[in-house]
Amino acid sequence: MSTRLEVAVIGAGxxxxxxxxxxARMQGMHxxxxxxxxxxxxxxxxxxxxxxxxxxxxxxxxxxxxxxxxATPNETHLPIAAALLRxxxxxxxxxxxxxxxxxxxxxxxxxxxxxxxxxxxxxxRHNPIIQAARAAVANGEIGDLVMAxxxxxxxxxxxxxxxxxxxxxxxxxxxxxxxxxxxxxxxxIFGEIAFVQAVASNARRGFAVEDTAAVCLGFAxxxxxTLCISDAATGPWAWDLSAGENPARFPAHPVxxxxxxxxxxxxxxxxxxxxxxxGTPDWTVPLAPRRIEIAPGDPYAAQLSHFADLIxxxxxxxxxxxDATANLIVLDAIRSAAATGxxxxxxxxxxxxxx
Ligand SMILES: NC(=O)c1ccc[n+]([C@@H]2O[C@H](COP(=O)([O-])OP(=O)(O)OC[C@H]3O[C@@H](n4cnc5c(N)ncnc54)[C@H](O)[C@@H]3O)[C@@H](O)[C@H]2O)c1
Numbered sequence: 001m002s003t004r005l006e007v008a009v010i011g012a013g014x015x016x017x018x019x020x021x022x023x024a025r026m027q028g029m030h031x032x033x034x035x036x037x038x039x040x041x042x043x044x045x046x047x048x049x050x051x052x053x054x055x056x057x058x059x060x061x062x063x064x065x066x067x068x069x070x071a072t073p074n075e076t077h078l079p080i081a082a083a084l085l086r087x088x089x090x091x092x093x094x095x096x097x098x099x100x101x102x103x104x105x106x107x108x109x110x111x112x113x114x115x116x117x118x119x120x121x122x123x124x125r126h127n128p129i130i131q132a133a134r135a136a137v138a139n140g141e142i143g144d145l146v147m148a149x150x151x152x153x154x155x156x157x158x159x160x161x162x163x164x165x166x167x168x169x170x171x172x173x174x175x176x177x178x179x180x181x182x183x184x185x186x187x188x189i190f191g192e193i194a195f196v197q198a199v200a201s202n203a204r205r206g207f208a209v210e211d212t213a214a215v216c217l218g219f220a221x222x223x224x225x226t227l228c229i230s231d232a233a234t235g236p237w238a239w240d241l242s243a244g245e246n247p248a249r250f251p252a253h254p255v256x257x258x259x260x261x262x263x264x265x266x267x268x269x270x271x272x273x274x275x276x277x278x279g280t281p282d283w284t285v286p287l288a289p290r291r292i293e294i295a296p297g298d299p300y301a302a303q304l305s306h307f308a309d310l311i312x313x314x315x316x317x318x319x320x321x322x323d324a325t326a327n328l329i330v331l332d333a334i335r336s337a338a339a340t341g342x343x344x345x346x347x348x349x350x351x352x353x354x355x
Contacts, residue, residue, distance in 0.1 A: 143264030145223030
């Protein structure tokens, strides 16, 4: 067998093409095929001189790939990923892990039963900015978290919503498509979330699914956070529009999207600036900003590298199906809080024990 890992990309849409372009830059990985039934995908495959197959079953039958990246609409994640895992093909599955908690729990069961590697595509965890922020918080640089603010203003063009799934409750909407990233980062950096409150609105776009939401949450370890998200709001204050992760798709504005204020200091992202007092914190004394220096890196490439390592050497995925499903439990609680006006406690017991 060649030492080059032959990888198929299933779903040649917006993020599928990012994976194709990233694969082209990866040593030891190679695009084996595209899987997508549309004429646009076939034309794209022709332009890349790779085979194009209509569905995951055809890919499995053709035996063309040793692993697959699944970048299809959310409600297809379970059937496609489960078929691949059962056929012994390791999967990098785009986030959210599934469109619903029930589907995600089924996928956890398949991953456990097959033991085939499954990595969920919360790519931001692979970003050196996030790794440095997580290390700074773990090292006590900001003390205990008191409050965090996350903003996510994403003025998506009307053409984005031509894909029907993006307008549908249970499949699309900025909570499931975008806020899931922010929930994942907050859990990754500050630990599990204990409760949420929320309001949501569809007043700007008028789709059945929300376009805007404001969320309050409390962490199990203490500390509160607010998150404001909209796919109809114009402004640069969003990770996607400030972190420079995907320059082919998004501009990178010099603003912050995450603000963390602790008992000892503050930390803003993605500029990775620590705001420290010269002595005991005192609001009348100027804080000194200090950039945490890092070597910038492409999180999509780092994610693929990790995927290749999991396939070749085994080990624990940085984002397991179980971990990613905890994000869905928080999202369900946010939806429920928005619908009822009630504070909702987070119950992670459906996940079962970590194995
Ligand atoms: N990690 C990230 O930064 C990121 C960014 C965008 C989207 N996503 C996630 O990636 C997934 C895809 O999102 P998108 O915006 O690229 O969607 P998209 O609509 O642009 O593309 C989806 C593609 O999948 C194809 N497809 C649909 N059903 C299929 C099937 N059964 N088999 C094969 N192909 C099929 C469609 O023809 C389309 O080309 C979603 O889960 C989304 O949440 C992740």
